[in-house]
Structure formats: C-alpha cells, structure tokens
Ligand SMILES: Nc1ncnc2c1ncn2[C@@H]1O[C@H](COP(=O)(O)OP(=O)(O)O)[C@@H](O)[C@H]1O
C-alpha cells in the first residue's frame with residue numbers, strides 16, 4: 001500500500017506547491033490525478049518517486065518511508081527521456097544491469113514484444129515516432145517490475161489517435177502484473193477511461209479538492225452513457241476546483257452518492 | 262482515379278533517383294570542392310608557361326611538385342615531417358590529457374570549478390604566443406619549450422569544450438539515472454560520459470587544429486628540423502617553391518590527422534543524428 005500522509009512541499013523560492021496532501025492507495029489501484037496547471041501534480045509525483053523531498057509529511061510504501069528513488073517505484077515522464085546513445089533494446093535493459101546478460105536479454109525481448117516493438121530492438125531512439133518512443137519508455141519502466149508506476153502526463157505530447165492507442169495499451173500492460181498506477185493527466189477522458197479513482201486537485205497551494213470513484217467495469221466503452229456521466233462529473237469537479245468562490249470540499253463522493261443527479 | 266495516378270508518378274520517379282544518389286553525392290562533393298583550387302592552379306601554370314609571368318615569387322604548381330619530389334628523394338622530407346608530427350603528437354597528447362583532467366574535474370565538481378576556472382579563464386585571455394619567451398627561458402630553446410607551447414594551444418579548447426559539455430548535460434537525462442539509482446561512478450560512466458562525448462570530440466578536433474597552428478610558431482623559434490623550419494629556410498634562402506611546398510604538406514597532413522580523428526571517433530557517435538552531415542552534402 002502507498003500512503004501519502006500530509007505531504008507538503010514549499011520550494012526554496014517560497015512557492016507553496018503542495019499543502020498537506022493525504023491519500024491511501026491500494027496495491028493494483030489505478031489513480032488519476034487531475035487539476036489545473038501549477039496545482040502541484042508533478043511535485044506530488046516527484047515526491048512519491050523520491051526525486052524531490054517533501055518539506056513535511058511522509059510517503060510510505062508498504063510501511064517503508066520513501067526519501068530517495070526506490071527499486072519498487074518506476075516513473076514515466078511526459079517526454080520519453082530515452083538515452084540517445086543506446087539502442088531501443090539497451091534503453092529498455094538500462095535498469096537491469098545487475099541481472100546476468102542472458103536473463104536481461106530475455107526480459108528485454110519479452111518487454112519489446114509486449115509493447116509491439118520487437119522489430120525495433122536495434123534501432124536508435126531518434127528513429128522512433130513519438131508514440132513508439134513513449135512505448136519504449138513504458139517498457140523500460142515496466143521491465144524492472146515496479147510495484148508502483150508513476151506517470152506524469154505521459155501521453156499529452158501525442159496526437160489524439162496515438163494517445164487513445166497508448167491508453168488502451170497501458171491498461172493491457174497493467175493487467176499483466178497489476179502494479180499500482182498513479183497517473184497525472186489533464187485529459188478528463190483519459191482519467192475516466194483508466195482510473196479506479198480520480199483525485200481532483202486545486203492550486204495555490206496545491207491540495208486535494210475532490211475524490212471521485214469510477215466504478216465502471218473494464219474494458220470501458222468510451223461511448224456508453226454512463227461513461228459520459230462520469231466524464232461530466234469529473235469535468236464539473238474540475239471547473240469547481242478552479243472557481244475561487246467554491247470552498248474546499250473534503251471527503252470523497254461514493255458512487256451513486258451524487259453521481260447521477 | 263486521377264488521384265492515384267498523380268500519387269504514383271512522383272513515387273515511381275523517385276525510386277531510381279534515391280538509389281543512385283549516394284554514389285553521386287559521394288563523388289560529387291569532394292570533386293566540387295576541388296574544382297576551384299585545381300582550376301586556379303591550372304590557370305597559374307598556364308600563365309607562367311605562356312610567359313605572362315616569370316613565376317619567381319609565386320612558383321607554378323609544377324615547380325612546387327618538383328621541389329617536393331626532390332625533398333622526398335633526399336629523404337629530407339620524411340625527416341621534417343616526422344619531426345613536426347612527433348612535436349604535434351606529444352604536444353597534443355599532453356594538452357588533451359591536461360585539458361581532459363582539469364575540464365572533467367571542473368565540469369563535474371562545482372567547488373573545483375569556482376576555485377580553478379577563473380584562473381584558467383584569465384590565462385586564456387593571454388595570446389598563447391606571448392608565453393614563448395618565458396617558455397624558452399624556463400625550458401630552453403629545444404624540444405621541451407616547443408612541445409609546451411603546442412600543449413598550451415591544445416589545452417584550452419579541450420578544457421573549455423569539456424567543462425561546457427558537462428555543464429550542459431540534460432538534467433532530464435540525469436534524472437533517468439537517478440530513477441534507476443545509479444551510483445556516482447555509474448552515473449559518470451553510463452550517463453555523463455556518453456552524453457559529453459560528441460562535444461568532446463569536437464573539442465579534440467579544434468585542439469588538433471590549434472596544435473598544427475602552434476607547431477608552426479614553435480618551429481619558427483629556432484628549429485633545425487621540421488616543416489616550420491622548411492618555411493623559414495625557404496624564406497632566408499629565397500626559395501618560394503620550398504615555402505609553398507611546406508604549406509601544401511602542412512595542409513595535407515593537417516587535414517589527414519583531422520580525418521583520422523574523425524574516423525577513429527565515428528563508431529562512438531553512430532547514434533547521433535546525421536542531419537548535419539547530410540545537409541553538408543546537399
Ligand atoms: N523546482 C521548482 N522550483 C520552484 N518552484 C517550482 C518548482 N517546480 C514547480 N514549482 C512551482 O510549484 C507549483 C506546482 O508545480 P507543478 O507541481 O509542476 O504543477 P503541475 O504539475 O500541477 O502543473 C507551480 O507554481 C510551479 O511554478
């Protein structure tokens with residue numbers, strides 16, 4: 001279980017990026033974090049990844065406090081961040097250097113096939129399209145078999161078709177080992193298609209505004225009326241979060257408890 | 262119907278063209294570059310033969326070639342080339358070693374940079390030739406002072422190129438190393454070194470070019486062997502053909518060593534976008 005307890009971040013320049021953010025995330029859950037620009041979504045993710053330290057509060061994974069990058073936590077950024085001097089296969093195997101070469105090769109080959117890029121093993125990253133590069137980044141993170149995978153707007157630089165394709169693909173890959181996914185997005189449909197729970201944040205300082213449980217079974221039909229309703233609900237919450245006259249609402253809304261009125 | 266026809270026509274035309282193009286560009290590029298100097302040389306040769314000029318101060322190509330051939334036959338040419346090459350080689354080696362060591366330390370370690378870099382920047386402002394009298398006093402007029410001058414010339418571009426490259430390594434790529442929990446040495450070996458390599462190779466090539474520049478200066482300050490000596494000797498004895506011959510040989514060897522450096526480092530940089538090379542050919 002991933003536990004966020006009053007995670008607070010004040011940057012050295014005085015920006016109050018995150019204020020007492022708390023949440024409990026179960027193993028295998030898919031969480032979408034959505035909110036206006038600058039409301040601390042990346043800050044929160046970087047704190048969970050152990051890349052930046054929180055000013056106060058704690059992040060614990062299975063009872064172990066996280067203050068530095070952790071073997072069980074992987075992260076995927078908005079850009080693929082592939083190493084341009086390594087082939088696609090070597091990029092995927094980058095985090096497996098402690099494994100014996102044969103095992104590493106086998107796992108990399110499996111991961112490549114799993115993201116549908118078996119024929120690109122020896123290609124340089126610059127020869128990939130944006131979507132292919134992001135697939136490689138996903139494979140590189142998943143091949144290390146993390147318990148928690150963090151994704152910071154992973155598809156926002158891609159065109160609509162590729163984005164939808166990769167969303168479906170991500171769910172596919174998630175079903176293999178069912179890691180916890182924490183996905184930052186600004187795409188409402190992406191949040192509703194992927195997440196078990198959507199956490200809506202609001203800025204100045206960044207904090208949790210509303211929590212919406214999406215109890216739709218998978219695979220989800222993007223055209224179903226119920227899907228539309230969840231989308232509208234998240235959108236409304238997002239609008240309210242940006243409206244300064246709306247006071248903070250604490251606590252979660254249960255499914256049915258105000259969804260379809 | 263019309264649309265498919267229109268789409269197919271250029272595609273069909275393009276196929277044989279792209280197949281023959283690498284050949285064409287590989288041949289045409291050096292040939293195009295040679296066109297101007299060769300025709301100028303030919304024109305001058307004809308002008309001298311036709312008697313429009315006596316060619317005493319600017320010798321025609323044939324005379325230059327005869328001079329080179331004579332120098333080669335007497336074995337003198339090999340002696341001078343070997344001497345100059347070994348001076349450049351040793352000076353380049355020392356300059357690269359010092360530039361890499363200091364550049365690496367100052368690029369990686371902020372405290373060292375704040376401590377040492379201002380001094381190096383100040384020294385850089387001194388024209389390197391200005392060191393010559395001091396080097397001669399300290400190191401004598403023989404090989405040591407010459408090599409030292411060349412090494413100084415090579416040092417600065419290597420140092421500057423390496424510190425600059427290390428400082429501009431993409432923080433986002435370094436973060437990938439952090440996510441995979443690389444140790445300090447692993448971070449250097451697996452992220453920083455490969456990221457810095459392209460700029461470092463450029464710095465080496467600039468350094469080598471300066472090494473060739475400074476070997477001439479070094480050999481002007483009293484040498485009895487070397488291509489620079491051939492230049493001075495040609496001037497003092499009034500042999501312009503020998504001067505031009507030495508210049509031509511400088512150009513050829515300088516270009517050849519640069520080319521060797523490029524060839525030697527090419528396998529390490531295969532991953533780079535070849536856009537620059539391609540657009541250079543176009
Ligand atoms: N390294 C940093 N130093 C100072 N301020 C920062 C830094 N990173 C982010 N911020 C500020 O913190 C706030 C939250 O940023 P961020 O977490 O990136 O927001 P989001 O990802 O939700 O758009 C913003 O106001 C941003 O300007």
Ligand SMILES: [Mg+2]
Pocket residue numbers: 041042043
């Ligand atoms: Mg962000």
